[in-house]
Amino acid sequence: MERIGIIGVGEIGRAIVTGLCDGVDKSPEVFLSPRGAGTVAELSARYDGVQVCADNQEVVDRSELVIIAVRRQDRHEALAGLRVNDDRTVVNVMAGVANDDLRRTLGTDAPLVRAIPLPSVRERRSVTVTFPSHPVADAFFERLGGAQPVADEAAFNVFSALTGTLTSHYAYLATLTSWAAAQGIAPDDADRYIRSLFQGVGRALSDGTRSLQQLAADHETPNGNNERIRTTWFDAANSEALGKALDGLLDHLK
Incomplete structure (x- = not known):
């Protein structure tokens, strides 16, 4: 072609x-x-x-x-x-x-x-x-x-x-950067660190031998910082709300 x-x-x-x-x-x-x-x-x-x-x-x-x-x-x-x-x-x-x-x-x-x-x-x-x-x-x-x-x-x-979830991911990262800046971190430093942090996470996605659930588990320790945020912020209600938003978008696309 x-x-x-x-x-x-x-x-x-x-x-x-x-x-x-x-x-x-x-x-x-x-x-x-x-x-x-x-x-x-x-x-x-x-x-x-x-x-x-x-x-x-x-x-x-x-x-x-x-x-x-x-x-x-x-x-x-x-x-x-x-x-x-x-x-x-x-x-x-x-x-x-x-x-x-x-x-x-x-x-x-x-x-x-x-x-x-x-x-x-x-x-x-x-x-x-x-x-x-x-x-x-x-x-x-x-x-x-x-x-x-x-x-x-x-x-x-x-x-x-x-x-339809792509820009929400970028907005999530921007929210993290804004939070760090509100704690007194220089915005450029916060931006640089967040980009580096999630670029590293993104590279792990190329490992097709591990499921997404396994990747999450591998980045988390019991009672650690990641588990605390996942269970207090991205809880069952948050997950359900995301599912409902996707359901609404799917109905629109149909």
């Missing part, structure tokens, strides 16, 4: 381009929609194989695989009148937009695949959930860190809901 088109070059579109082109011996040709002039101009200037098209139709016409990454609320305007031949493979990365919905909008019989690429595709470290499994789309995401096909759209929506 050597001709890739991207309609909607926001954060995810930029990350995909970077993952495809940065530091590789041979990158594919990448065709970008013109909207977001600053971003697409920067990417086309940085990478030889990246070109900005005159419009979205040109993106489709010049590509074998077309990634649609516009915002959900903008899809009808962005895709109106677009002609997609049946020999294209279309990857839908719009959150909350089912393939049946997209097929009605495009009026095409081309294969449609939903996907959840994360910003870490720029480093080729993101495992991307896909539905349905398709050899072209799955091979594409394998080069960006891995593909994880799921059996049905219900399972896909569960994984989509899980991605």
Whole structure:
């Protein structure tokens, strides 16, 4: 797959381009929609194989695989009148937009695949959930860190809901930094320490031989500091509240 088109070059579109082109011996040709002039101009200037098209139709016409990454609320305007031949493979990365919905909008019989690429595709470290499994789309995401096909759209929506927890994690770290600053620690020192602390924890996640429960246990001693925070703050009520929030998000995605 050597001709890739991207309609909607926001954060995810930029990350995909970077993952495809940065530091590789041979990158594919990448065709970008013109909207977001600053971003697409920067990417086309940085990478030889990246070109900005005159419009979205040109993106489709010049590509074998077309990634649609516009915002959900903008899809009808962005895709109106677009002609997609049946020999294209279309990857839908719009959150909350089912393939049946997209097929009605495009009026095409081309294969449609939903996907959840994360910003870490720029480093080729993101495992991307896909539905349905398709050899072209799955091979594409394998080069960006891995593909994880799921059996049905219900399972896909569960994984989509899980991605909604990302910014809460960053906000949690920011809260820790603010607390330390309130105790008199210099904000820069608190920020540096929190980043180092959780980068180390993050590296432990690469050890697939230990379950998440085991990793938690390995970082905790009986009656120790970690156990105290886990049992007094992240208690059963807190865990239940998180589950309810995810249930609500899943209902919305359905």
